[in-house]
Amino acid sequence: MTIFDVSLALKRGMLTYPGDPAFSIEHRFSITNGDGFNLSLLSLTTHAGTHVDAPAHYIDGGATIDSMTLNIMIGPGVIIDMRGRSVIDRRALEESALTDETRVFFKTDNSLKIREPAFRDDYTYIADSGAELLIERNVKLVGIDYLSVDKIDDEDAPVHKLLLSSGVLIVEGLDLLNVPAGPCRISCPPLLLLI
Numbered sequence: 001m002t003i004f005d006v007s008l009a010l011k012r013g014m015l016t017y018p019g020d021p022a023f024s025i026e027h028r029f030s031i032t033n034g035d036g037f038n039l040s041l042l043s044l045t046t047h048a049g050t051h052v053d054a055p056a057h058y059i060d061g062g063a064t065i066d067s068m069t070l071n072i073m074i075g076p077g078v079i080i081d082m083r084g085r086s087v088i089d090r091r092a093l094e095e096s097a098l099t100d101e102t103r104v105f106f107k108t109d110n111s112l113k114i115r116e117p118a119f120r121d122d123y124t125y126i127a128d129s130g131a132e133l134l135i136e137r138n139v140k141l142v143g144i145d146y147l148s149v150d151k152i153d154d155e156d157a158p159v160h161k162l163l164l165s166s167g168v169l170i171v172e173g174l175d176l177l178n179v180p181a182g183p184c185r186i187s188c189p190p191l192l193l194l195i
């Protein structure tokens with residue numbers, strides 16, 4: 001069994017969503033500088049790199065990540081090849097290899113862009129109709145290889161709200177460049193973070 005790490009490296013200058021504060025790391029203690037150990041101080045948003053969106057991200061008073069069951073985030077799933085498409089809508093999904101798995105990651109042309117530090121607003125996103133189909137198919141975990149499931153200029157974030165209010169968790173910032181499409185086992189437990 002081949003194990004693929006689908007997470008982005010947290011590093012200085014890494015890609016962030018427009019408006020998000022940058023990731024930073026400061027070597028607070030350093031053996032080179034005479035300290036007894038190395039220890040770093042991190043500064044990052046909860047949206048940095050590969051992450052799970054909890055309902056509270058878009059729903060005021062919604063469930064927070066610490067209350068999410070790990071059962072959704074670990075188990076069988078499928079990676080659907082959506083390369084060549086600019087939007088994942090109902091029709092694209094009906095024409096895809098979508099199975100009845102409850103965990104679905106989308107591999108798109110975004111995987112060619114996500115390691116680049118410059119944000120690209122022409123990323124492949126999920127349309128409302130695509131989100132509705134995923135909910136109808138009883139999908140519980142949806143992942144995509146860029147920093148939002150919604151279109152860049154849609155500030156109402158309809159896809160986030162549709163999915164999160166229907167009990168579907170979202171994974172963003174996946175790096176699927178070298179991962180083959182098809183059935184797989186998914187494991188994406190988030191940090192136990194109390195906000």
Ligand SMILES: [Zn+2]
Pocket residue numbers: 053147148149160170172
């Ligand atoms: Zn999100």
